Amino acid sequence: MIHWLKQSLAEIPADDYLTDAELARFQELKTDKRRTDWLLGRWTAKRLLQTVIWETDGVTPPLDMITITNNVDGVPDYRLPITDHRFSISISHAHGRAFVAAVEKTHAPIGVDMELIQPRLAGFAEEYFTLAEIALGYGLIGAERVVWETAVWSAKEAVLKALHLGLSVNTRAISCLIEPVARPSNIWMPFVICYDQTRLPRPAPPLTGWWRVEDGFVLTIATG
Numbered sequence: 001m002i003h004w005l006k007q008s009l010a011e012i013p014a015d016d017y018l019t020d021a022e023l024a025r026f027q028e029l030k031t032d033k034r035r036t037d038w039l040l041g042r043w044t045a046k047r048l049l050q051t052v053i054w055e056t057d058g059v060t061p062p063l064d065m066i067t068i069t070n071n072v073d074g075v076p077d078y079r080l081p082i083t084d085h086r087f088s089i090s091i092s093h094a095h096g097r098a099f100v101a102a103v104e105k106t107h108a109p110i111g112v113d114m115e116l117i118q119p120r121l122a123g124f125a126e127e128y129f130t131l132a133e134i135a136l137g138y139g140l141i142g143a144e145r146v147v148w149e150t151a152v153w154s155a156k157e158a159v160l161k162a163l164h165l166g167l168s169v170n171t172r173a174i175s176c177l178i179e180p181v182a183r184p185s186n187i188w189m190p191f192v193i194c195y196d197q198t199r200l201p202r203p204a205p206p207l208t209g210w211w212r213v214e215d216g217f218v219l220t221i222a223t224g
Contacts (some may be wrong), residue, residue, distance in 0.1 A: 003046040003087075004101040004112070004220060006214070009036065012043050037098075040069045041091040043074075044098040049078060049087065052102055057083050073164045088176035090161055094217065101221050109205055110223040111161025115154040117216055119146050128153065130175040132194070140180055148180045150218045151211050152190075158220040159193055163204055173199035176209060184213040193222060 018026065022042060029035045046063045052072045059082065067079040076091050088108040092099045099114040125134055129152060137148050155176035160166055177192040191209040211220045 001008040002098070002101055002103055002210070002223060003048060003052045004219075004221065005044055005051070006097060006099045006114075006219065007040065007044040007047065008098075009040055009096045017043065017046060019046040019064055019067045021069075023066050023087070024183050035203075036096075037093045040098040041093050041100070044100045045076065045078070045089055048102055049080070049089070049098045052087060053080070053083055055208065056104065075161075075164055076125070076198060079085065090158075090221075092157075092161075097217065099217075099219055101223075103223055108224055109164075109207060110221070111158040111163070112222075113157035113220045115157070115160065115218045115220075117147055117150045117213070117218060120149050120153075125149055125152075128156075128171045130172050132175045132177060134205055137180060138175060144180055147184055147213065147218070151178050151184075151213075151220070152176055154218045154220040155191055155193075155209055155211060155222070158222040159207060160208060161211065162202075162207055162222040162224070165201070169201070170194065170199050174204075178211060184216045187211055188212050188221075 029038055045068045046066045049066055069077045071077050075087050086106040087102040087104055088110050089102045090110045090112040092112045092114040094114045095116050099112055101112045103110050132151055140148055156171050159174050173196050176193040186209045193207045193209050195204045205224050206224050207222045209222045
């Protein structure tokens with residue numbers, strides 16, 4: 001089961017919810033934007049984990065007991081001494097909002113992304129999308145084209161996070177086959193993920209993708 005939560009800056013409390021390790025990391029961040037994004041991501045991840053741990057273990061850990069960390073690859077993780085349940089998490093933030101998802105598996109591949117729906121530069125799809133992706137968007141114009149391009153790009157970001165690769169590889173190494181919809185709703189819709197293994201540094205596991213539109217953003221999840 002996939003658990004997820006989206007939060008905004010307005011929902012961050014004034015209360016102290018960071019651990020000592022997190023406070024030390026916060027002090028190392030140099031710019032206001034990095035600090036704001038970091039706090040929002042940590043707050044959202046803690047709230048989600050607090051909820052799913054209550055659902056699975058019947059206990060509600062204090063937020064300042066959950067430490068959100070990053071492993072050696074930069075992938076989000078967490079420490080919590082009072083439970084044996086392990087969740088894999090992924091965090092994304094954009095324009096004053098954060099989106100976090102979790103699956104109840106240790107070291108499971110999971111990646112999320114959140115993108116504001118806005119027009120891209122002319123030729124964006126031809127530059128970054130595969131022929132299979134472009135074929136699905138053929139003939140789209142106006143708002144439908146904008147949503148579709150945003151969704152495909154967001155899906156690629158989510159998949160590359162799940163693979164722990166980020167934008168270190170050519171975005172044409174993966175195809176996220178998103179069927180255009182005239183009026184995308186706020187329900188999760190599946191998309192197919194395919195690989196060009198010759199463009200990847202190591203074999204990629206099979207992943208399942210999901211996307212939705214909510215409050216002017218596209219949200220995507222890729223997990224195994």
